[in-house]
Every structure is written in structure tokens, then in C-alpha cells.
Amino acid sequence: xxxxxxxxxxxxxxxxxxxxxxxxxxxxxxxxxxxxxxxxxxxxxxxxxxxxxxxxxxxxxxxxxxxxxxxxxxxxxxxxxxxxxxxxxxxxxxxxxxxxxxxxxxxxxxxxxxxxxxxxxxxxxxxxxxxxxxxxxxxxxxxxxxxxxxxxxxxxxxxxxxxxxxxxxxxxxxxxxxxxxxxxxxxxxxxxxxxxxxxxxxxxxxxxxxxxxxxxxxxxxxxxxxxxxxxxxxxxxxxxxxxxxxxxxxxxxxxxxxxxxxxxxxxxxxxxxxxxxxxxxxxxxxxxxxxxxxxxxxxxxxxxxxxxxxxxxxxxxxxxxxxxxxxxxxxxxxxxxxxxxxxxxxxxxxxxxxxxxxxxxxxxxxxxxxxxxxxxxxxxxxxxxxxxxxxxxxxxxxxxxxxxxxxxxxxxxxxxxxxxxxxxxxxxxxxxxxxxxxxxxxxxxxxxxxxxxxxxxxxxxxxxxxxxxxxxxxxxxxxxxx
Amino acid sequence: xxxxxxxxxxxxxxxxxxxxxxxxxxxxxxxxxxxxxxxxxxxxxxxxxxxxxxxxxxxxxxxxxxxxxxxxxxxxxxxxxxxxxxxxxxxxxxxxxxxxxxxxxxxxxxxxxxxxxxxxxxxxxxxxxxxxxxxxxxxxxxxxxxxxxxxxxxxxxxxxxxxxxxxxxxxxxxxxxxxxxxxxxxxxxxxxxxxxxxxxxxxxxxxxxxxxxxxxxxxxxxxxxxxxxxxxxxxxxxxxxxxxxxxxxxxxxxxxxxxxxxxxxxxxxxxxxxxxxxxxxxxxxxxxxxxxxxxxxxxxxxxxxxxxxxxxxxxxxxxxxxxxxxxxxxxxxxxxxxxxxxxxxxxxxxxxxxxxxxxxxxxxxxxxxxxxxxxxxxxxxxxxxxxxxxxxxxxxxxxxxxxxxxxxxxxxxxxxxxxxxxxxxxxxxxxxxxxxxxxxxxxxxxxxxxxxxxxxxxxxxxxxxxxxxxxxxxxxxxxxxx
Numbered sequence: 013x014x015x016x017x018x019x020x021x022x023x024x025x026x027x028x029x030x031x032x033x034x035x036x037x038x039x040x041x042x043x044x045x046x047x048x049x050x051x052x053x054x055x056x057x058x059x060x061x062x063x064x065x066x067x068x069x070x071x072x073x074x075x076x077x078x079x080x081x082x083x084x085x086x087x088x089x090x091x092x093x094x095x096x097x098x099x100x101x102x103x104x105x106x107x108x109x110x111x112x113x114x115x116x117x118x119x120x121x122x123x124x125x126x127x128x129x130x131x132x133x134x135x136x137x138x139x140x141x142x143x144x145x146x147x148x149x150x151x152x153x154x155x156x157x158x159x160x161x162x163x164x165x166x167x168x169x170x171x172x173x174x175x176x177x178x179x180x181x182x183x184x185x186x187x188x189x190x191x192x193x194x195x196x197x198x199x200x201x202x203x204x205x206x207x208x209x210x211x212x213x214x215x216x217x218x219x220x221x222x223x224x225x226x227x228x229x230x231x232x233x234x235x236x237x238x239x240x241x242x243x244x245x246x247x248x249x250x251x252x253x254x255x256x257x258x259x260x261x262x263x264x265x266x267x268x269x270x271x272x273x274x275x276x277x278x279x280x281x282x283x284x285x286x287x288x289x290x291x292x293x294x295x296x297x298x299x300x301x302x303x304x305x306x307x308x309x310x311x312x313x314x315x316x317x318x319x320x321x322x323x324x325x326x327x328x329x330x331x332x333x334x335x336x337x338x339x340x341x342x343x344x345x346x347x348x349x350x351x352x353x354x355x356x357x358x359x360x361x362x363x364x365x366x367x368x369x370x371x372x373x374x375x376x377x378x379x380x381x382x383x384x385x386x387x388x389x390x391x392x393x394x395x396x397x398x399x400x401x402x403x404x405x406x407x408x409x410x411x412x413x414x415x416x417x418x419x420x421x422x423x424x425x426x427x428x429x430x431x432x433x434x435x436x437x438x439x440x441x442x443x444x445x446x447x448x449x450x451x452x453x454x455x456x457x458x459x460x461x462x463x464x465x466x467x468x469x470x471x472x473x474x475x476x477x478x479x480x481x482x483x484x485x486x487x488x489x490x491x492x493x494x
Numbered sequence: 495x496x497x498x499x500x501x502x503x504x505x506x507x508x509x510x511x512x513x514x515x516x517x518x519x520x521x522x523x524x525x526x527x528x529x530x531x532x533x534x535x536x537x538x539x540x541x542x543x544x545x546x547x548x549x550x551x552x553x554x555x556x557x558x559x560x561x562x563x564x565x566x567x568x569x570x571x572x573x574x575x576x577x578x579x580x581x582x583x584x585x586x587x588x589x590x591x592x593x594x595x596x597x598x599x600x601x602x603x604x605x606x607x608x609x610x611x612x613x614x615x616x617x618x619x620x621x622x623x624x625x626x627x628x629x630x631x632x633x634x635x636x637x638x639x640x641x642x643x644x645x646x647x648x649x650x651x652x653x654x655x656x657x658x659x660x661x662x663x664x665x666x667x668x669x670x671x672x673x674x675x676x677x678x679x680x681x682x683x684x685x686x687x688x689x690x691x692x693x694x695x696x697x698x699x700x701x702x703x704x705x706x707x708x709x710x711x712x713x714x715x716x717x718x719x720x721x722x723x724x725x726x727x728x729x730x731x732x733x734x735x736x737x738x739x740x741x742x743x744x745x746x747x748x749x750x751x752x753x754x755x756x757x758x759x760x761x762x763x764x765x766x767x768x769x770x771x772x773x774x775x776x777x778x779x780x781x782x783x784x785x786x787x788x789x790x791x792x793x794x795x796x797x798x799x800x801x802x803x804x805x806x807x808x809x810x811x812x813x814x815x816x817x818x819x820x821x822x823x824x825x826x827x828x829x830x831x832x833x834x835x836x837x838x839x840x841x842x843x844x845x846x847x848x849x850x851x852x853x854x855x856x857x858x859x860x861x862x863x864x865x866x867x868x869x870x871x872x873x874x875x876x877x878x879x880x881x882x883x884x885x886x887x888x889x890x891x892x893x894x895x896x897x898x899x900x901x902x903x904x905x906x907x908x909x910x911x912x913x914x915x916x917x918x919x920x921x922x923x924x925x926x927x928x929x930x931x932x933x934x935x936x937x938x939x940x941x942x943x944x945x946x947x948x949x950x951x952x953x954x955x956x957x958x959x960x961x962x963x964x965x966x967x968x969x970x971x972x973x974x975x976x
Contacts, residue, residue, distance in 0.1 A: 013864060015512040018580040022511070025584050026504030029591040030497040043603055047839045048630065050607035058615040062866040068581075068859070072588065076856075079604030083594045091601070091828065094850075096593040098500040099550075102507050104590050106554065108804055109511040111578040112565045119573070121525055122561030125532035133540040148530065158640060159848035169695060189675035192697055205826045206849050212822070213651060213847070215674055215697040260828055316850075322590055323852060340694070344687045345935045346573065346742055346943065350921075357529045365695070365847060366641035367688050368576075368798075370805055374558075377550070382495060384544040439832075453827045461828065 013065065021065055028072070029101070033084060037473075040445035041085040045078055081448065086466045086473040090450045092260070092288045093395075093421070093465035097320040103378035104322055107371040114369045115361040118349035124358050127156055127373035134315070134327055134376065137294045137385055141306050144329040146358075154329040155336075155363040156372045160287035161206035162365055163312035163328040166336065168197060168210045168252055171281030171309070173339035175251035178279065192216060196243050197252035200231045200266055202259040204285065210254075217248070225455045228417055229262055231255065233270030240278055252281045255308075257301060258289025261452035261461070262416035262424050265289070265301055272307020284311045287326070291318035292396070292420050295389045301419075309335070318395070318421070319388060320467070321375045337362040395421040395464045398474050402462055405478045411485065415454050421464040424454065427485055431458035433492050440484045447477045495547065503547055510554070511583070515566065519955075522927035523567040525560060532561055568951040569929045571959065574742070574770045575877075575903070575947035579802040585860035586804060589853040596851045597843040600831035606840050609638055609855035616797070616809055616858065619776045619867055623788045626811040628840075636811040637818075637845040638854045642769035643688035644847055645794035645810040648818065650679060650692045650734055653763030653791070655821035657733035660761065674698060678725050679734035682713045682748055684741040686767065692736075699730070707937045710899055711744055713737065715752030722760055734763045737790075739783060740771025743934035743943070744898035744906045747771070747783055754789020766793045769808070773800035774878070774902050777871045783901075791817070800877070800903070801870060802949070803857045819844040877903040877946045880956050884944055887960045893967065897936050903946040906936065909967055913940035915974050922966040929959045 013021065053075045082088060084096045114123030128146050131154025135145050146153030157163045176191050192215065199207040201220040211218025221236060223229045240250045253275050255266040268284060275282040284305065290313020292298040305311060312328040315321040330336050340362045351357045361367050383391070399421045406412045406425045415424040426434045435458055438451055452459050462477075495503065535557045564570060566578045596605030610628050613636025617627050628635030639645045658673050674697065681689045683702040693700025703718060705711045722732045735757050737748040750766060757764040766787065772795020774780040787793060794810040797803040812818050822844045833839045843849050865873070881903045888894045888907045897906040908916045917940055920933055934941050944959070 013580040015516045015580070018583070019508060019512050021580070021584055022508030022587070023505045025587050026501060026508065029504070029587060030501045032591055034497045045603050047599060047603070047833050048607070050604060051611050051630065054611065056614075057618050058862040059866045060868055062869050063863045065581075065864065068863050076592075076604045076608070079602070079607060080592055081594055081600065081602040083592075083602070091595075094593055094595050096591070098495040098497070098503070099547075101500070101587070101590045102503055105504075105507050105511060105583070105587060108583045108586050109514055109578070110558075110562055110565075111576055111804060112563055113573075113576050113805060117529060118563065120561070120563040120565070121527050121529070122532060122558045125530070125561060126558070129533050129536065132538075136539050148533065159850045161849045162847060165847065172697075187675075189671070189697075193671035193675070204849075205829070209822060213695070215654075260826075322593060323595060323850060324848075340691060344742075345940075346932050347687070351529050365644060365647065366806075367643045367686075368641045368805060380540040381545045381550050382547065384541045386542055387544050450828050458827075 017065070036082055036085045037087060039077070039082055039085065041082050041087045042442055042445045042448040043079050043081060044445060050075060050079055084466050084468070086469040087447045087477065088465045089462045089477065090448045090465070092317050092463055094323050095316050095318065095320045096322055096467060097379060099378040099382040100320060100322040100375045103374040107374045110371055112371055114371060115367050116347055116349060116359040117351060117357040120371070123371045123373070124360055126377060127360065128153060128358055130373040130376040130380070131155065131327060131329065133380060135329060138290070138302065139299060140311070140329060143331045144311065151333060152329060152331045153333050153358070154327055155360055157312070157326040157328050157364060158324045158366070159326050160204070160285055160312055160314055161209065163326055164207050164254055164283065164285055165210040165213055166328070166364060167254070167281065167283035167310040168214050168216070170330070170336045170339045171252040171283070172214055172216060174281065174335050175249065179249070191249070194247065194249045195251050196248045197254070198236065198239065198250070199254040200256050200259065202229050202261055202264055203254060203256050204260050204287070207254050207285070223264070229259060229264035229454070231266040231271060233267060233274055236271055237274055240274070250278055250280050252283065254283045254285055257284060257286035258420065260288070262454055263289065263419055263422040264416065265419070268304030268307065272304045276307050281309045282307055284308045286311070286313040288314065288317050289420055291315060292392050294385065295392055298392070298420070315376065318392065319379070320383060320391065321379050325372050325375060395469070398464045398469060398471065399423050401471060402474050402478065405475070409482065411489070415457065415459045423462040424452065424459045425462065426457065426459050427489070433488060434458045434460065436492060437485055437488045440488060441481060444480065444484065446480055499547070518564055518567045519569060521559070521564055521567065523564050523569045524924055524927045524930040525563060526927060527561045532557060563930065566948050566950070568948045568955040569959065570947045571944045572930045572932045572947070574799050574945055576805050577798050577800065577802050578804055578949060579861060581860040581864040582802060582804040582857045585856040589856045592853055594853055596853060597849050598829055598831060598841040599833060599839040602853070605853045605855070606842055608859060609842065610635060610840055612855040612858040612862070613637065613809060613811065615862060617811060620772070620784065621781060622793070622811060625813045626793065633815060634811060634813045635815050635840070636809055637842055639794070639808040639810050639846060640806045640848070641808050642686070642767055642794055642796055643691065645808055646689050646736055646765065646767055647692040647695055648810070648846060649736070649763065649765035649792040649794070650696050650698070652812070652818045652821040653734040653765070654696055654698060656763065656817050657731065661731070673731070676729060676731045677733050678730045679736070680718065680721065680732070681736040682738055682741065684711050684743055684746055685736060685738050686742050686769070689736050689767070705746070711741060711746035711936070713748040713753060715749060715756055718753055719756050722756070732760055732762050734765070737764060737766045739766060739768035740902065742770070744936055745771065745901055745904040746898065747901070750786030750789065754786045758789050763791045764789055766790045768793070768795040770796065770799050771902055773797060774874050776867065777874055780874070780902070797858065800874065801861070802865060802873065803861050807854050807857060877951070880946045880951060880953065881905050883953060884956050884960065887957070891964065893971070897939065897941045905944040906934065906941045907944065908939065908941050909971070915970060916940045916942065918974060919967055919970045922970060923963060926962065926966065928962055
């Protein structure tokens with residue numbers, strides 16, 4: 013395919029995309045396929061000779077679409093949202109064409125520099141403490157990671173490296189493996205599974221801090237303090253705490269204003285994972301949820317969830333970039349460049365797990381400019397309002413109960429009654445393929461999660477979803493003993 | 495921006511991209527900017543109110559392009575290639591629009607299933623042993639990672655987990671930290687820096703195996719065997735060897751037919767990193783370079799380098815998927831789904847570091863079909879021929895020498911003489927901004943790397959590059975004592 017054909021096919025693809033997104037709600041949101049469905053639809057081997065573009069494009073509807081879970085359907089209420097906006101898609105097209113690999117400043121200065129400035133823009137939108145802003149002289153700054161899982165891991169590795177350095181500074185003879193085997197990290201029992209996984213990857217002990225329904229599933233200062241004391245008495249070395257703002261099961265918020273000072277006093281690295289909730293902090297009314305950030309060493313959230321920047325774009329800030337870089341720095345000759353010792357230069361490869369990186373900040377730049385701060389705030393507020401609307405519908409129905417405070421765009425609810433009846437209800441909902449939800453477990457209860465996800469979700473979709481849920485609930489309650 | 499405006503702007507962007515790529519060679523390949531150049535060109539904060547698309551798009555030339563290193567210019571000869579093709583860009587547009595996050599089968603069955611089948615297609619193109627093909631009953635299979643660095647790390651973590659399990663099986667009382675502190679991994683001293691970094695991340699000892707110029711910078715079986723024996727005698731536990739096929743400095747190939755049996759006998763996980771060279775193995779004449787793959791536990795290369803699939807697409811195969819999954823598996827309720835225990839289903843989140851993942855196999859599907867195997871083979875062969883052409887030009891000039899065998903698309907060369915004269919020459923070349931190269935170090939010598947990179951590179955670009963290099967060499971030699 014040459015550039016002339018690309019001009020034609022690219023324009024056709026733009027129309028195909030616009031058609032897909034304009035008509036998405038007519039498709040069943042959850043696919044009706046069995047595992048292995050796709051293999052039999054296509055050849056077993058790649059073709060020897062080129063096929064035509066027509067051959068390929070007609071297979072999109074035949075092969076791909078029947079197996080797609082439509083995350084951008086206004087009837088998709090599962091997991092958490094993933095962003096999808098036209099400005100982000102345009103920026104991503106440009107990023108693909110430039111196709112630079114921004115592992116160092118020299119590998120494409122614009123890629124690195126736009127990222128640093130966009131991270132400052134976003135940091136200012138969130139009113140992050142000055143320490144996290146790179147500016148021209150800052151010691152902190154931001155980086156785009158692929159996912160929150162990577163940010164959690166990168167922070168943990170930086171914390172591990174800092175802890176080992178601190179201990180070796182006072183006790184240079186101590187063997188390093190003897191130190192890491194004593195390290196202990198903490199996170200909420202509500203934290204995302206990727207936090208526990210980060211501990212496995214880094215080879216350090218990770219303890220879950222118990223939370224209570226009565227505390228709204230938030231980690232309390234007193235609990236952390238007690239665990240630290242017990243662990244220190246047992247000869248362990250507490251070094252990392254991952255706080256969550258907006259947990260995956262119920263969107264709970266750890267008490268970071270209490271937890272932060274404890275971490276600071278104990279020289280424990282506090283990382284804050286606000287993967288979903290973070291986007292809301294651009295609204296003054298939700299910014300108090302981030303209070304306590306001033307005690308954190310690092311902070312992360314996913315604009316690719318709720319800030320209209322297509323996946324992947326997980327933004328992470330650190331107070332001291334040298335802590336991060338110190339954990340990773342490698343400089344072979346083929347990656348050295350003239351400017352790298354200037355202090356003004358950022359080589360983002362030292363900030364992340366992969367070496368290569370795409371030009372992702374273009375998406376932020378396009379989205380922030382084309383929506384403006386106000387447009388983004390309006391978007392967040394609308395989703396929260398839709399969640400509140402759903403909450404009211406649930407509360408108005410005596411057969412149902414709300415299982416956790418509705419703070420942002422997630423509503424946790426269930427039929428009053430057994431887990432079995434709720435599991436059956438959820439199965440019926442998803443088998444209907446008209447709307448899609450996933451469950452969570454809260455205090456041993458099977459709970460349905462209703463997350464407002466799509467950019468195009470409106471009140472009518474919420475009401476239609478509720479109509480479907482109540483209709484299926486009636487069926488289930490008639491069939492099962494209640 | 496609504497769908498109607500996207501239809502218009504998307505088509506404009508398609509033309510902008512085609513224009514950019516059609517005229518790329520008129521731009522200086524390496525940008526003439528100083529660190530910090532971009533910050534002063536844009537506001538310090540995001541706008542409150544939306545801007546127009548015209549405002550944004552006119553800043554591409556004003557703000558971005560002056561700072562871009564043009565990786566797809568036919569005058570770009572630095573690092574290794576990164577892929578860029580029109581079919582891949584079209585597929586990526588579609589992937590962005592579908593915008594599903596394929597962490598589990600249920601999260602979008604098409605995303606997972608196309609990936610498994612595309613990995614089989616590619617595995618068959620490479621004539622991988624049957625063990626690495628998923629098929630419908632295989633125990634192995636493939637996964638798309640973001641980068642080779644991640645593949646190396648994932649393999650290392652799987653190896654660590656397998657080693658600990660094996661030792662605990664025979665000695666259940668042994669403390670796990672006591673095991674990991676004795677583990678030792680190996681790689682060539684020519685291996686990519688990300689291999690050493692993987693060891694740091696996983697918290698295990700990583701030893702570099704020395705190579706010699708006389709052995710063409712390849713790891714020899716005898717050297718590995720000796721190191722293993724010494725380490726075992728010292729109480730260490732060898733568990734992982736990362737072989738490289740096509741090293742970054744000189745495109746050297748470790749002797750895996752010798753090394754593999756040693757690893758197998760010692761129950762050492764052998765991972766093969768062929769990040770750059772791997773694409774060439776689709777050609778029968780280069781496939782012998784992969785002989786010995788039958789001894790490997792895992793294998794990785796980057797179609798996003800040399801197989802026309804835009805970044806990121808780093809393909810990794812494992813012989814036993816259970817080894818990989820076992821190192822990572824986490825199953826919270828919100829990620830469980832009905833089909834996951836069926837055995838037919840792949841949940842790729844257990845195969846990688848991040849949780850989220852884009853629909854990247856679409857790029858492979860479009861590229862393989864629109865080029866066909868023959869088209870891809872032709873593309874590889876053309877680059878190798880261009881490298882051979884450059885090699886002949888160098889060899890015909892008595893002032894220069896070739897520093898390593900030219901096997902694929904990389905030519906390592908230098909002026910006969912001091913490192914200083916070569917460093918000066920490289921600086922002149924890059925400051926001229928007409929062509930772009932990076933150096934490497936081989937046996938203490940400063941060497942220039944000339945990698946054929948762009949899809950549109952032709953013989954005339956190679957000859958023009960050589961003309962420039964010799965012209966600058968003449969200047970440098972007149973100025974510096976030789």
C-alpha cells in the first residue's frame with residue numbers, strides 16, 4: 013500500500029470508525045461467542061501472496077465484531093471506564109505516523125519535552141504540590157506509564173532501592189539480600205490485585221491491611237501504625253505503602269491525611285494509586301479527596317480511564333526524580349547523547365520498565381486543548397450525576413440496597429437477600445447482552461458494580477439499564493427462594 | 495468534537511500523515527533544538543475554554559516538528575529500525591476506535607483470540623518448533639508484549655518462580671528468600687542493557703559472560719559451562735540464561751546450538767532475545783540463525799522493529815504457558831468470568847507486567863495479509879542488500895575498516911585510527927543533520943553503527959550517506975593528527 017492508497021483507505025477507515033461509534037448502541041454490548049470462536053473463521057497460516065484491502069476490511073464485521081465487548085457502548089457498565097475521544101484518536105494517528113521511540117531526549121526531543129510539559133499542565137489542573145511539578149528547576153516531575161500496575165511497580169522498585177541505600181549508608185557491611193528479605197510493604201486489602209503482584213515481581217513481602225465496612229473500606233491510620241510497630245518488633249523493615257484513592261471494588265478512599273504523616277515519620281515511601289478516581293480531582297468539589305498528597309512520594313492515576321485520553325496513558329508523578337532514576341539507570345554507549353548530562357534533559361527510559369515508548373503526550377495535548385479544563389470538568393460531573401441518578405433509582409426500590417457510598421461514577425448495589433440470588437441476577441443481566449456489569453465482593457457479600465463508563469451515556473441509558481435490571485430481578489426472585 | 499467533525503478532521507489528518515511521510519526526506523533527520531526548547535513555545539497551563547482544531551493542528555509544525563528525530567526518514571541510520579507501514583496505521587486506527595482493554599478473554603474475546611492466532615501465524619512463518627504453537631491443544635503459545643525489555647523480564651520472573659518451586663519441591667523447609675539470594679542468571683556482555691536491568695528489577699544476581707572479537711562477540715558453550723561450574727561450586731544456583739541473536743552493538747549471534755543443551759541439562763531457563771534479528775528468520779536463508787530454538791523455554795523478537803508492524807508489538811513465545819502464568823496469576827472477583835476455567839481460554843493479563851492491553855494483533859493481521867509472506871521476505875532482503883551495498887562502499891575505501899561481520903541490516907565500521915578521530919567524525923555527521931547514526935563500543939574501539947532503518951530507504955540514499963560520511967571524514971582527517 014503506497015501513500016496514495018493510504019489517503020483513500022485512511023479516509024474510508026475514518027468513516028468506518030465514525031459509523032461504528034455513532035451506531036454502537038445497536039450492537040449487543042457483550043458478545044455471544046464461545047471460546048475458540050475466531051480460529052475457525054480465518055486461515056491457519058498467513059497468506060503467501062498479498063491480499064487486497066477489500067478482503068481485509070470486510071473481515072472486520074465477519075471475524076472481529078462478533079467477538080468484541082463494546083467498551084464504548086452507553087450500555088457498558090463493567091469494570092471502570094476506558095477513555096475514547098475523537099481528539100485523542102486524531103493525536104494517536106499522528107503519533108503513529110511520526111512513529112518515534114522516545115527512550116531518550118535525543119531519540120526525539122519533542123516526544124520527551126511535550127510529555128514533561130503536559131505532565132506539568134495536568135499536575136496544575138489537579139493542584140498537585142509544587143514539588144511534583146518539573147518546571148525548569150524542579151526536582152520532581154511526571155511521566156506517562158502504560159498502566160497503573162506499572163506505576164505501582166516502578167514506585168515499589170524505587171522505594172526498595174531507596175530503602176537499601178539508606179540502610180547500607182548506616183551499615184555498609186550488611187549484605188543486600190539480607191536487607192531485601194526483611195523489607196515489608198503494605199497496601200489495603202481493597203487494593204487492586206496489581207499491587208500484590210508488584211510485590212511478587214520485586215520479590216518483597218507485601219502485607220494487606222484489613223479494612224472494615226464500618227470504616228467505608230478505607231485504611232485507617234491506627235491500623236497501619238499498629239502493623240508497622242508489630243513488624244518492626246519482629247525485625248522487619250517497613251519501606252513502602254501503596255494507598256488507594258478510589259478502590260476497584262467500591263471506590264473507597266484511604267485516609268491519606270492520617271496515613272501520610274505516619275509514612276513520613278517512618279521513612280516509608282507512600283505511593284498513591286488513584287487509577288480511576290484521579291481524573292475527578294480536576295473538579296474543585298472533588299479535589300479534597302486528594303488532600304494528604306503533600307505527604308506522598310509518588311502519585312498515579314489513569315487519564316486513559318476517565319479523562320478522555322485513549323489507552324494507554326497512566327500519569328505518574330514523583331517528588332524526587334532522582335529516587336526513580338536511581339533504581340534503573342543504565343547508559344550503554346549506543347544510548348548516550350551529548351546533552352544527557354546537562355541537567356535540563358530527561359531520559360524517560362530511566363523512569364519506566366520498558367525501554368521503548370510511543371509519543372503519547374500528543375493525546376493529552378489534543379484532548380486538553382480541544383476540551384479545555386471546563387469541558388473536562390463538565391464531563392466528570394455528568395458521569396457523577398448519572399451515577400447519582402442510578403443510585404436514586406436503586407434506593408427507591410425496596411427490594412434493593414446500596415452497598416457502598418456513591419462518591420463518583422460507581423454504584424455498588426445488590427438485591428437484599430442471598431449471594432446466590434445476586435449471582436443469578438448478574439448472570440441473567442450479562443447473558444441478555446443488552447447491558448454489561450461485573451461483580452465485586454464486599455464483606456463476604458456478592459455485589460453488583462454499576463460503573464458509568466461510555467462518553468455517550470445519557471440519562472435514558474441509565475433508566476433503560478435500570479428497567480432491564482428490575483425486570484430480570486423480578487424473574488429471578490420468582491424462581492429462587494428469597 | 496462530534497462524529498461529524500471527526501469525519502472531516504480525520505480525513506485531514508490522513509492527508510497530513512501522507513504528506514509528512516511522502517516528504518520526510520526534505521526535513522533534517524536530526525533536530526536542531528536545545529534542551530528545553532518546547533516549554534517556551536506553549537502556554538504554562540492548559541486552557542480553561544476549548545480551543546479550535548485549527549489552533550491545535552497549526553502547532554504541529556510550529557511546536558512539534560522542529561523537535562522530532564525523524565525515524566522514518568530514509569536518512570535515519572541510528573539505533574535499529576522501528577516499523578511504520580500504512581496497513582499497520584490503519585489497523586491501529588481501528589484498534590483505537592474499538593478501544594477495548596483485553597486483560598481477560600471476556601473483556602473482549604476477539605482481542606485475545608486474534609492475538610493467539612496471529613502469534614501462531616507468525617510462529618509458523620518462523621518455523622518455530624510445534625511446542626511454541628498454541629493451536630487448539632498446545633501447552634505453549636505466544637503473547638504480544640510491549641517491548642523486548644518486558645519479555646526478558648517476564649521470562650526471568652517465570653524462571654525465578656520455576657526455580658524456587660523446583661527447589662522447594664525437594665527441600666520444602668528451605669526459606670524462599672534463602673533461595674533467591676543464591677540464584678544466578680547469565681547473559682552475554684554484549685546483551686542489551688535491559689537484560690541487566692531485568693536482573694535488578696527481579697532482585698537476582700545477573701552475570702555477564704565475556705565474549706571475544708575472535709569469536710565474533712558470540713557467547714561460547716565452553717565459557718557458559720565453566721561459569722556454571724564455578725558458580726555451583728560456590729553454592730550458587732544457576733537458573734536463567736538470556737541468549738541474544740543479533741546483539742545491539744554489532745548484531746552478533748550467541749551459539750545457541752551449543753548453549754541450549756547445557757541449559758537443558760542444568761535445568762536453566764533459556765530465553766532467546768532476537769529483538770532486531772528475529773524478523774529476518776521468516777526468510778529461509780536466515781532461518782539457520784535460529785537453529786537451537788528447540789532448546790529454548792522462551793523466545794522473543796520485535797515485529798515493531800523490522801516487520802512493518804508499528805510500535806508496540808514485541809512477540810514472545812513460551813514452551814509451557816503454565817510456567818509463565820504460574821509466576822503471576824491473580825484472580826479477584828471483578829476479573830473472573832464464566833469461561834476462565836475452560837482450558838480453551840487465555841487470560842493474557844497473567845502473561846505480562848501490565849494489566850491492561852490494547853488490541854495490537856489487528857496490526858499484525860492487517861500487515862501479514864496486505865504484504866503476504868513474500869512481501870515481508872522481500873522487504874527484509876532489500877534491507878540486507880542495502881547494508882551489503884554500504885559494506886562494499888566501506889571496504890572499497892582504504893581509510894575505513896569494517897568492525898564486525900555484516901549479517902543483516904547493520905554495518906559496524908570506523909576510520910582506521912584513534913577513537914578520537916571516530917568520535918569527531920560521528921559528531922560532525924550528526925551535527926550536519928542530513929543523516930543520523932549512533933556509535934557502539936567493540937573491544938575498546940569507538941565504532942560507528944550504520945543500520946538500514948526506514949521502509950523507504952533506497953540505494954540512492956545509501957550512496958548519498960556514504961558521500962557525506964567520506965566528505966566529513968576527509969575534513970576530520972585533515973584537522974586531526976592521524
